Amino acid sequence: xxxxxxxxxxxxxxxxxxxRVENLSVLYRGQQKEVRAxxxxxxxxxxGETLGIxxxxxxxxxxxxxxxxxLIGSPHGVSARVLVGGQDxxxxxxxxKKKLRWRQVALVxxxxxxxxxxxxxxxxxxxxxxxxxxxxxxxxxxxxxxxxFALVGLEPYWQEAYPHQLSGGMRQRVLLAMALSCRPELLVxxxxxxxxxxxxxxxxxxxxxxxxxxxxxxxxxxxxxxxxVSSLAERLLVLYxxxxxxxxxxxxxxxxPRHPYTRGLIHSSVEVFPYRxxxxxxxxxxxxxxxxxCSFVHRxxxxxxxCRESRPSLVEVSPGRMxxxxxxxxxxxxxxxxxxxxxxxxxxxxxxxxxxxxxVRCGETVALxxxxxxxxxxxxxxxxxxxxPDRGEVTFQGKKVEGNWASRQEGGIQLVLQDPFSAVxxxxxxxxxxxxxxxxxxxxxxxxxxxxxxxxxQAVQLPADExxxxxxxxxxxxGQRQRLAIARALVMKPALLLADEITAMLDVSTQAxxxxxxxxxxxxxxxxxxxxxxxxxxxxxxxERIIVLHGGEVVEEGSVKRVTEHSCCCHTQELLEAGLHT
Numbered sequence: 256x257x258x259x260x261x262x263x264x265x266x267x268x269x270x271x272x273x274x275r276v277e278n279l280s281v282l283y284r285g286q287q288k289e290v291r292a293x294x295x296x297x298x299x300x301x302x303g304e305t306l307g308i309x310x311x312x313x314x315x316x317x318x319x320x321x322x323x324x325x326l327i328g329s330p331h332g333v334s335a336r337v338l339v340g341g342q343d344x345x346x347x348x349x350x351x352k353k354k355l356r357w358r359q360v361a362l363v364x365x366x367x368x369x370x371x372x373x374x375x376x377x378x379x380x381x382x383x384x385x386x387x388x389x390x391x392x393x394x395x396x397x398x399x400x401x402x403x404f405a406l407v408g409l410e411p412y413w414q415e416a417y418p419h420q421l422s423g424g425m426r427q428r429v430l431l432a433m434a435l436s437c438r439p440e441l442l443v444x445x446x447x448x449x450x451x452x453x454x455x456x457x458x459x460x461x462x463x464x465x466x467x468x469x470x471x472x473x474x475x476x477x478x479x480x481x482x483x484v485s486s487l488a489e490r491l492l493v494l495y496x497x498x499x500x501x502x503x504x505x506x507x508x509x510x511x512p513r514h515p516y517t518r519g520l521i522h523s524s525v526e527v528f529p530y531r532x533x534x535x536x537x538x539x540x541x542x543x544x545x546x547x548x549c550s551f552v553h554r555x556x557x558x559x560x561x562c563r564e565s566r567p568s569l570v571e572v573s574p575g576r577m578x579x580x581x582x583x584x585x586x587x588x589x590x591x592x593x594x595x596x597x598x599x600x601x602x603x604x605x606x607x608x609x610x611x612x613x614x615v616r617c618g619e620t621v622a623l624x625x626x627x628x629x630x631x632x633x634x635x636x637x638x639x640x641x642x643x644p645d646r647g648e649v650t651f652q653g654k655k656v657e658g659n660w661a662s663r664q665e666g667g668i669q670l671v672l673q674d675p676f677s678a679v680x681x682x683x684x685x686x687x688x689x690x691x692x693x694x695x696x697x698x699x700x701x702x703x704x705x706x707x708x709x710x711x712x713q714a715v716q717l718p719a720d721e722x723x724x725x726x727x728x729x730x731x732x733x734g735q736r737q738r739l740a741i742a743r744a745l746v747m748k749p750a751l752l753l754a755d756e757i758t759a760m761l762d763v764s765t766q767a768x769x770x771x772x773x774x775x776x777x778x779x780x781x782x783x784x785x786x787x788x789x790x791x792x793x794x795x796x797x798x799e800r801i802i803v804l805h806g807g808e809v810v811e812e813g814s815v816k817r818v819t820e821h822s823c824c825c826h827t828q829e830l831l832e833a834g835l836h837t
Contacts (some may be wrong), residue, residue, distance in 0.1 A: 266735045272301055274300040275337075278297055279297070344360070361434035361439040361442055365445045406466065425458075440473065446476065446480075493508070522534065591612065591637075591649045592648050594612070611807070612633060629804045634804070640660065669744035672757075675760065679740055681728045684727055685727075691743070715776070738769065801827060
């Protein structure tokens with residue numbers, strides 16, 4: 256065994272990749288129908304490198320692992336070139352595949368209780384590859400077994416235990432010892448931390464890193480655990496319905512995902528967003544990667560006509576970064592460049608905004624944070640088209656915002672103001688107040704308007720019966736009127752909601768209920784939101800990105816984690832310290 260290890264360590268870096276997968280497709284054939292589990296998946300892996308593969312359950316991760324080792328047989332169909340050290344695994348006879356699986360490629364399965372034989376001691380199971388592939392027996396076998404168990408942090412006496420006598424973390428170590436028994440060049444690890452507690456998970460991940468550093472094998476880590484993948488992998492593949500939707504450097508993808516699906520996965524992770532409520536991606540996968548359309552079309556927040564008509568290609572959007580999307584990834588919805596606004600007070604010029612630049616992408620929440628007088632509300636009115644800038648330009652969906660055209664159309668911009676009592680006229684009935692944007696902009700028929708009014712009220716958890724519809728707005732509480740203002744905005748089905756300090760005048764309980772309601776609506780309907788507030792801690796709870804405004808200028812911008820935990824800006828620090836003392 257040591258001789259084998261020494262020979263491999265003397266080898267120079269191979270000219271070709273350790274693993275090259277070309278157009279891997281998997282088709283499962285059942286009695287009722289065929290299911291395409293993978294479609295045209297391609298990637299490479301270099302010696303000593305780690306590739307992470309993430310995706311929801313059913314995305315094709317485990318099928319990929321099985322296909323790489325040639326473990327999917329008739330009647331199912333697998334087509335690809337899977338080259339390990341230049342040798343195509345799938346073209347080999349079955350006996351050659353069996354030898355290659357242990358000596359060159361090994362797989363660590365995810366469910367240890369199902370994989371390990373319950374009636375055999377774990378020592379017997381780990382020793383089997385050593386006997387079959389390395390012809391070890393007697394003292395040599397005992398010595399190698401002790402080394403293997405020590406390698407994965409288990410005492411030799413655990414060889415005499417049955418699988419049910421071990422903890423989940425220990426069984427995972429046994430599977431790892433079995434996979435490493437023949438010192439493979441490539442290790443495929445399927446869900447290494449599933450069902451493990453936090454301590455065991457940390458131990459397994461640290462052990463994988465240490466073993467890879469010590470032995471030099473390449474590794475593919477398949478998981479839905481973003482924290483596990485991010486700690487092990489340098490590169491990521493994002494799988495959905497059997498297709499790669501995004502690939503690239505791990506940290507770049509986690510910091511700034513380019514595909515709406517990747518963003519949804521990351522935002523569903525408590526490790527990445529520890530302060531936010533968890534919202535999964537609405538809807539379910541179609542389960543068929545062979546549709547003549549984008550596979551993510553039914554769950555996407557930025558669908559255009561082309562998405563329903565043809566399948567997008569996987570294209571390079573920046574060096575080393577690939578995205579499968581007709582719009583080149585997450586599209587920019589609104590962009591402001593060089594916004595300047597000045598006011599005159601008794602012949603004195605007051606600069607409210609001094610060259611502000613920002614963007615809001617489809618489906619995201621951006622928090623605009625600043626103290627009173629920083630220019631937040633002025634900027635909101637300019638973005639909505641209610642106030643013209645002195646200099647600079649605002650574009651919405653690629654078209655310049657001039658006048659209020661963007662707020663007068665469906666799928667446009669809607670602004671919800673800070674004061675719920677002045678936002679909606681107290682002389683109007685509830686029905687008239689919510690229907691007013693539809694009436695003014697001549698949207699829908701009278702019958703459809705009434706239907707949409709009721710749907711909007713129900714969406715914000717207000718009654719939609721006749722008695723409430725005819726109630727005058729002055730008879731509503733502050734929380735009810737703010738929800739009414741949101742319903743009035745949502746009735747126009749906006750693509751972008753500008754929420755200007757909408758909870759500032761509400762008690763903390765009503766504020767919490769309103770924000771959770773609004774985030775739920777955003778998650779289900781997919782609109783983007785610019786949330787304007789002076790409270791950085793509230794911004795941390797609801798947003799993915801934060802823009803800090805001070806004196807009419809952007810002084811800091813970045814992900815929530817970076818701005819709230821690693822800020823070097825004194826104005827951001829002031830806001831954080833002020834929030835602790837309020």
